[in-house]
Amino acid sequence: MPPIRATTPDGVTVALHDLGGDGPPALLVHATGFHGRALGPLARSLGSRLHCLALDLRGHGESGVTADLDFDWVGFGTDVLTAVDALGLEGPVGIGHSCGGAALLLAEEARPGTFSALYCFEPVVLPFDRPPSPDPSGPLARGARQRREIFASRQEASANYASKPPLCNLDPEALAAYVEFGFEDLPDGTVRLRCRGQNEALIYESGFRHPAFSRLAAVDCPVVLACGGESDDFGPATLELLVEHLANGRVEVLPGLGHFGPLQQPGVVADSVIRALDPPPA
Numbered sequence: 115m116p117p118i119r120a121t122t123p124d125g126v127t128v129a130l131h132d133l134g135g136d137g138p139p140a141l142l143v144h145a146t147g148f149h150g151r152a153l154g155p156l157a158r159s160l161g162s163r164l165h166c167l168a169l170d171l172r173g174h175g176e177s178g179v180t181a182d183l184d185f186d187w188v189g190f191g192t193d194v195l196t197a198v199d200a201l202g203l204e205g206p207v208g209i210g211h212s213c214g215g216a217a218l219l220l221a222e223e224a225r226p227g228t229f230s231a232l233y234c235f236e237p238v239v240l241p242f243d244r245p246p247s248p249d250p251s252g253p254l255a256r257g258a259r260q261r262r263e264i265f266a267s268r269q270e271a272s273a274n275y276a277s278k279p280p281l282c283n284l285d286p287e288a289l290a291a292y293v294e295f296g297f298e299d300l301p302d303g304t305v306r307l308r309c310r311g312q313n314e315a316l317i318y319e320s321g322f323r324h325p326a327f328s329r330l331a332a333v334d335c336p337v338v339l340a341c342g343g344e345s346d347d348f349g350p351a352t353l354e355l356l357v358e359h360l361a362n363g364r365v366e367v368l369p370g371l372g373h374f375g376p377l378q379q380p381g382v383v384a385d386s387v388i389r390a391l392d393p394p395p396a
Contacts, residue, residue, distance in 0.1 A: 117176055120200035128193050129176035130201060131168045135161030138230075139206040141197060142168040143214030146238075146317050147258075147309050148377070149175030152292040153211070155285050156376050159384030163391070164207060169197040171217060173313045175295060185316045187213070187324035191220030198228055205230040209387060211376045212348075213238050213317070215339075216326050223329040232337045233387050235376050236348040239326045241355040254321075258314035263307045264300070268293050271305065280374060288377040330359035337363040338390040340383070342371030366390070 117129035131150045133142065135157060142153045150168030157166035170177040171190050180189070194217050198206065208218040208229040215237025222229050265271040272293045275281040281289060297305040337360050339353040350367055357363040368375060368386055376383045 117170070118200065120196050122172075122189075122192050122196045124180060124189065124192065126172045126180055126189070126193070127178040128172065128196055129170040130197050131170075133157035133166040133168055135163070135165045137162075137164045139201075139203045140164040140166050141194070141201075141203065141206050141208050141218075141229075142166055143194060143208065143210040143217050144168070144171065144174065145212035145214055145374075145377075146321070147174070147314050148211075148292060149296055149308070151175070151295045152288050152377060153380075154291050155287045156209075156380035156384055159381045160209075160387060163388055166209075167197070167201055167203070167206075169193060171213070173317060174309045176308065179313065183313065183316060185313065185320050187216060187317075187320055187326075188220060188224075190217035191224055194218060194221035195225055195228065207387075207391065208232045208234075210237060211235045212373065213321070215239070216324065219326045219330070219333065219337075220324060222335065223326065223332045226332050226334060229335050231335050231391065232333070233340065233390050234337065235340045235383060236342070236345060236353075236373055237326075237339065237356075238321050238348065239324075239356055240322050241327055241352065242322075243328050252318060254318040255315040258311050258318060261307070261311045261314070263311055264304050265297070265306075266304055268297055268305055271297060280372075283372070284374060284377045285380055288380065292377075327356065327359070330356065331361070333363075334361050336390070338366055338386075339363060340366045340368060340375075340386055342373060342375045342378075343367050343369040344371060345373045345375075347373040 210218040215234030
């Protein structure tokens with residue numbers, strides 16, 4: 115199904131996807147380098163409870179970029195709010211992974227009351243009131259600039275990713291969707307990553323500069339901050355520092371998962387989301 119198109123206030127065209135399901139609406143927001151349809155297996159696992167929709171953040175999937183390649187993460191929050199408005203969502207659940215979790219928090223902070231609840235798996239939010247300066251030499255930015263962008267075919271790309279970490283640990287359907295919709299066809303018959311390496315590097319450089327932490331007090335809806343028990347990225351200690359600033363937040367640790375949890379074991383993460391929506395009685 116072709117995406118729905120919407121335009122942000124700063125002129126970026128974002129792609130929106132209906133991933134199916136029944137029940138109240140949920141907006142799924144992906145991690146850096148991925149796209150909304152890679153969360154299809156998670157959406158299917160949630161389909162009996164939620165009608166899942168997703169977007170491609172600027173610079174990802176089928177969405178555009180600003181003319182000056184500004185990847186300030188506040189723009190990702192703008193993308194989220196644009197999706198909510200364009201889809202006519204009223205009080206949706208927000209489910210975000212990594213960068214997507216930060217984007218949801220930025221959106222709710224900018225417009226409190228947009229979401230009825232948030233579930234953020236390892237959101238990229240550091241507990242600093244004064245974010246650090248961008249670091250072009252950081253390992254993630256360096257890796258993005260060196261990433262191979264062009265393959266002879268999607269089949270070659272899929273075989274390459276399936277042979278080595280970290281993408282070899284993804285759910286096979288999530289990896290297949292990432293490759294199918296994460297590449298564009300070139301005139302010579304080859305395929306190229308839609309999330310270009312230079313753009314991804316700029317996203318990583320801006321990743322710790324956004325103001326989400328300093329504005330957490332504006333978030334009143336229930337928030338679950340989840341992390342993988344095997345993750346070295348945004349684990350329980352960091353998430354507990356964030357929860358201290360939320361009016362209604364808690365941390366959930368999912369044993370056996372790493373930072374790619376929603377793409378690695380979508381059924382396990384879906385069960386965690388459902389627990390968040392149906393907390394046990396006090």
